[in-house]
Amino acid sequence: MTRKPRPPVHHPDPVLVEATRGPLVESLHRGAVAVCDAAGEILAGWGDIERAVFPRSAVKPLQALPLIETGAAERFALSDQEIALACASHAGNALQVELVEKWLLRIGLTETDLECGPQIPSDADTARALLCADKAPSALHNNCSGKHCGMLTTARHLNEPTKGYVGADHPVQLRITAVLGEMTGTVPQHTPFGTDGCGIPTYALPLSGLATAMARLADPSRQGPTRRKAAARILAAMSAHPELIAGKGRLSTEVMRAVPSVMIKGGAEGVYTAILPGKGLGVAVKIDDGANRAAEVALLAVLRHLQAFTTEEEAALADHLQPILRNAAGQAIGVLRPAPDWLG
């Protein structure tokens, strides 16, 4: 089945998440959610799940497939930590930066070969240390530096030029685009692309396709042997190193620590995906207005709805399922919650 994404329309998606203040809803977030299996069947959907959405960093686990499938990971003996970083939007903390730097050295490159641009790390301690030492952040601190190192590793393995690897016409990106097409059941080459936060193309894909791709990572049984193996490696690496996928206190890390049977990955502008190996399902969320606070609450609400958590896991995630909003004086002034008439 080939899915054709439609251009975005101003169709009102349902309200998925509300921010309350005292007795009223102060703000609300509309969006769309798709739940699919590996055959591409839509098991549940809310809102317009066929319009084209930029998946941003939520497809990093898919973008890492060529790193393994080309043999590059084997050739350079990549560790699970390195595979996890290739799938990560990391916090730029000391360990994460050191791992990427050493990996770059091992493939004969340095920080200057990264084309993702510098970024202030989200890890507060690292950001503070840089700021107070009057040091600028480097490309290593960019949350995508592991993904970029993975791209460079593939280019080195195949003797491709490393300069310009972020370009849509570079073999690195063409391979990734082909994989995205196979996994999502779309032809991304025929769809528009924008430039991602880190300079690579981000192809607009329907949420249904994105959820299907995640289901195909969760259940690669219908894929060829190379992909099956690559999918298993990626899931194993993410599962073993949730602390590298994002960082302390960040949703991906905290959920994957609390719930070993679920892998989740966020993207900018309100995108989130989940991989449910036990159920063979994939989930994709897009908040129309791009709010990450809402994408997090919507994703967890859907996972709860799909019974992806045990009672204990749900208790451990209570602060994330319905985050309490506090003011400057620390008073609880409201909550972020799934809209009451969404999942019932």
Add this chain to the structure above:
Amino acid sequence: MTRKPRPPVHHPDPVLVEATRGPLVESLHRGAVAVCDAAGEILAGWGDIERAVFPRSAVKPLQALPLIETGAAERFALSDQEIALACASHAGNALQVELVEKWLLRIGLTETDLECGPQIPSDADTARALLCADKAPSALHNNCSGKHCGMLTTARHLNEPTKGYVGADHPVQLRITAVLGEMTGTVPQHTPFGTDGCGIPTYALPLSGLATAMARLADPSRQGPTRRKAAARILAAMSAHPELIAGKGRLSTEVMRAVPSVMIKGGAEGVYTAILPGKGLGVAVKIDDGANRAAEVALLAVLRHLQAFTTEEEAALADHLQPILRNAAGQAIGVLRPAPDWLG
């Protein structure tokens, strides 16, 4: 005319602002906008302008009226700088903090009498200095400390207890609530309130009432002499000190610097108001999802639509009318813009 706000409904307001990435709209922001005159007539409206909205800091110029009307400002010989700070969501920079501190001393109080809670200042240099000296921010750095100092000044003038001045039952808040009712043409006492970021009550008001109140500041000719004088003082102070209303690079400050004939004031969760003295109009914006990035673009689009800017002023505000979005490497990847089918 008494307006009755309705509770929020999940009615789809129109799309006001779009965030593009390459050839597509990546995210969109729905919202409502009211343009009213001092008689409470709605001259233009988009979306549901009668539902209850928390105005947050966008009503600070109204909350400052009792400071002048009670005679407190005269008694303590408040400067225009201090009146401006009472209307401000300031950046917590050195000058702003010093002015509030000295003002507090003049009314016989100190920082410990402020009940707004501490807040990391939005001024980057000040925040950095605190962080790198391992100092916690104080209540003086809270963007609302000027408003709170104004409230304390009124309490001191009227020999009211200062402790607990943030409570909904305290005379300070009761006076403000009465003024909000008169200016908006509503009965806020009958409407729900939440706790604001700084601990005081924030009453849910319809956007039409909020725009009317701003129009009554712009054109107080039908108000009594005390209010007329107070409104003129507030507008003069805001107009004279745009640098105190917010801070360098912040929209309120930049617009009021570029356009002396317009006063604007933002509030958290996507609220903005404008006072147009030359036209006798008030404007109120609420972005449904609470995104401030969209409230800024929507407000400026409406002001442009109302021909509030000269050609030169419009040119000076180009970067704010349609902000360019850039990635980590500095590439322009899209824009924030008014939705093409909103204002035509």
